[in-house]
Amino acid sequence: MIGPGLADKAAAILRRDVFTAMRYRSASVLTIAGVAAELAAFYYLAKAIGPSFRPEGTDYFSFLVVGTGFYTFLVMGIHSFLHTVQEAQQGGTFEFLMTTPTAPSIVLCLSALSAFSRNAVQFVLYLGAGLLLLKEPLRPRELGASVMVFLLSVAIAVAIGMMAAALQVATQKGSVILWALGSGAWLLTGTLFPVADLPRWLRSTANLIPLTHALNAMRSALLEGSGRSKLLQEIGVLAAFCLVLLPLGLLSFSYSLRRARLQGTLSSY
Amino acid sequence: MDVIAFQSVSKVFGHQRGLFKRAATDPSFALRDISLRVSSGSVLAVLGPNGSGKTTLLKLISTMLLPDQGRVLVHGSDTRRHAQQVRSQVGFAISGERSFFPRLTARENLEFFAALDNVGPKIRRGRIGTILARTSLLAMADIWVSNFSSGMYQKLAIARALMKPLSVLLLDEPTRSLDPVAASEIRTLVRELSAEGTTVVIASHNFEEVAAVADSVLVLRRGKIDAACGVSPITVEAMQSLYSQSTEAADIRDAACVLERVS
Numbered sequence: 001m002i003g004p005g006l007a008d009k010a011a012a013i014l015r016r017d018v019f020t021a022m023r024y025r026s027a028s029v030l031t032i033a034g035v036a037a038e039l040a041a042f043y044y045l046a047k048a049i050g051p052s053f054r055p056e057g058t059d060y061f062s063f064l065v066v067g068t069g070f071y072t073f074l075v076m077g078i079h080s081f082l083h084t085v086q087e088a089q090q091g092g093t094f095e096f097l098m099t100t101p102t103a104p105s106i107v108l109c110l111s112a113l114s115a116f117s118r119n120a121v122q123f124v125l126y127l128g129a130g131l132l133l134l135k136e137p138l139r140p141r142e143l144g145a146s147v148m149v150f151l152l153s154v155a156i157a158v159a160i161g162m163m164a165a166a167l168q169v170a171t172q173k174g175s176v177i178l179w180a181l182g183s184g185a186w187l188l189t190g191t192l193f194p195v196a197d198l199p200r201w202l203r204s205t206a207n208l209i210p211l212t213h214a215l216n217a218m219r220s221a222l223l224e225g226s227g228r229s230k231l232l233q234e235i236g237v238l239a240a241f242c243l244v245l246l247p248l249g250l251l252s253f254s255y256s257l258r259r260a261r262l263q264g265t266l267s268s269y
Numbered sequence: 270m271d272v273i274a275f276q277s278v279s280k281v282f283g284h285q286r287g288l289f290k291r292a293a294t295d296p297s298f299a300l301r302d303i304s305l306r307v308s309s310g311s312v313l314a315v316l317g318p319n320g321s322g323k324t325t326l327l328k329l330i331s332t333m334l335l336p337d338q339g340r341v342l343v344h345g346s347d348t349r350r351h352a353q354q355v356r357s358q359v360g361f362a363i364s365g366e367r368s369f370f371p372r373l374t375a376r377e378n379l380e381f382f383a384a385l386d387n388v389g390p391k392i393r394r395g396r397i398g399t400i401l402a403r404t405s406l407l408a409m410a411d412i413w414v415s416n417f418s419s420g421m422y423q424k425l426a427i428a429r430a431l432m433k434p435l436s437v438l439l440l441d442e443p444t445r446s447l448d449p450v451a452a453s454e455i456r457t458l459v460r461e462l463s464a465e466g467t468t469v470v471i472a473s474h475n476f477e478e479v480a481a482v483a484d485s486v487l488v489l490r491r492g493k494i495d496a497a498c499g500v501s502p503i504t505v506e507a508m509q510s511l512y513s514q515s516t517e518a519a520d521i522r523d524a525a526c527v528l529e530r531v532s
Contacts, residue, residue, distance in 0.1 A: 020373065023372040091370070092367025092368040093370065096429075097385070099356050099361070100382070100385040101385075102385045107385060264282050264299075
């Protein structure tokens with residue numbers, strides 16, 4: 001059911017998540033404390049390195065805030081698909097969520113998008129706190145382009161998230177695999193330093209990871225330093241990734257779900 | 270009219286390779302070549318020892334599982350091809366305490382699942398009140414379900430299954446954790462639903478319960494239909510005979526229910 005029905009379902013899922021977060025208050029407080037500690041660590045790291053280090057022609061703290069903030073937002077978004085499945089498997093709700101008249105992929109996407117919106121608020125607060133610490137305020141150079149980069153990056157995270165969810169349905173141990181991949185991506189995507197500083201062979205690998213282009217594009221849109229042509233090129237690459245990954249994500253999730261129904265592993269965890 | 274039909278259905282577990290496993294585990298038949306039909310508004314009880322395939326049979330109707338061979342039809346819709354259509358008509362109350370969000374209240378849990386079951390927001394609130402009253406949970410409506418007893422979970426599972434306008438209700442040991450009064454209420458509810466036209470399939474070990482609600486009985490043993498009875502009234506004695514020694518058909522015929530051996 002599309003339209004008002006979909007909005008009603010999205011609201012129901014959002015309400016569930018808000019109530020649950022409010023009732024697990026200590027977890028929410030610890031998350032905020034962790035984010036604040038990370039931001040402080042980056043601030044002092046940038047200060048220790050000094051103003052002479054300007055990756056891609058921009059202030060290092062800004063580079064770090066945008067890079068780590070956006071990377072964390074996207075990776076947490078990807079993880080939220082996996083966690084949606086994992087928590088439902090462990091809580092015993094998965095079989096029921098996957099056998100309502102609502103298509104399983106819609107249930108999964110709405111659940112993950114609810115987590116995405118929470119992460120988006122966190123990202124905005126993270127950037128806001130970063131702004132407070134910056135002597136020179138962040139001035140978005142390309143506001144329209146940054147929104148486009150944001151949406152394309154979210155679409156890519158949704159696609160990869162669907163694959164991660166498929167992995168969790170198939171193996172029940174998806175988080176281990178995703179953690180291993182996530183650690184590699186953290187090194188390669190240019191979160192803490194420019195990809196240009198990596199050896200050539202690693203640079204080629206980094207360019208195959210969509211998140212590398214998401215971070216490049218977001219930095220280009222928000223920070224001084226890189227040109228418009230580079231931004232447009234990165235937007236093109238992100239759009240191409242979307243076209244390939246979105247159908248792949250949907251197919252892999254449907255396939256793994258069907259397989260689990262045949263094998264009787266839908267409720268396994 | 271047949272609401273549920275099994276056409277030579279087999280369900281095998283452990284026959285397919287896992288994603289990272291080198292070899293498949295030994296296949297075991299959970300159900301083997303099952304054919305049955307359940308008519309509209311009737312109550313079918315499925316009996317059988319642990320591991321006989323009762324829950325598998327219910328899960329195949331609910332689309333939680335797909336058959337390896339044969340077809341399962343609900344109102345003529347194949348569970349493989351038209352799963353969404355089947356899901357909109359089938360409610361499933363499985364026994365056990367998991368399957369709800371522990372830090373949501375009973376009302377909030379029902380609201381959440383009802384939204385996914387396409388129950389519109391305008392009628393949802395009223396329906397939740399009605400269903401909670403029908404399952405004797407109204408007084409507990411605004412309490413977190415993590416504080417519920419096993420029996421309350423059981424009732425809430427039934428309440429969830431009843432939220433959508435269903436035509437088939439699947440109950441897996443519905444009174445297992447209930448006190449005698451609550452169990453009696455659930456049996457009355459099952460009879461009421463049947464009278465309203467809902468087809469009910471109950472997996473149970475409780476002969477009294479089956480005798481109280483069932484129109485027909487099916488005994489499963491090692492995934493095969495061992496015996497079936499389609500004549501009311503079904504008595505506890507008849508089922509005891511059927512369950513303990515189904516090969517001696519003569520003993521069973523002495524009882525009020527005439528039982529037909531099918532395997």
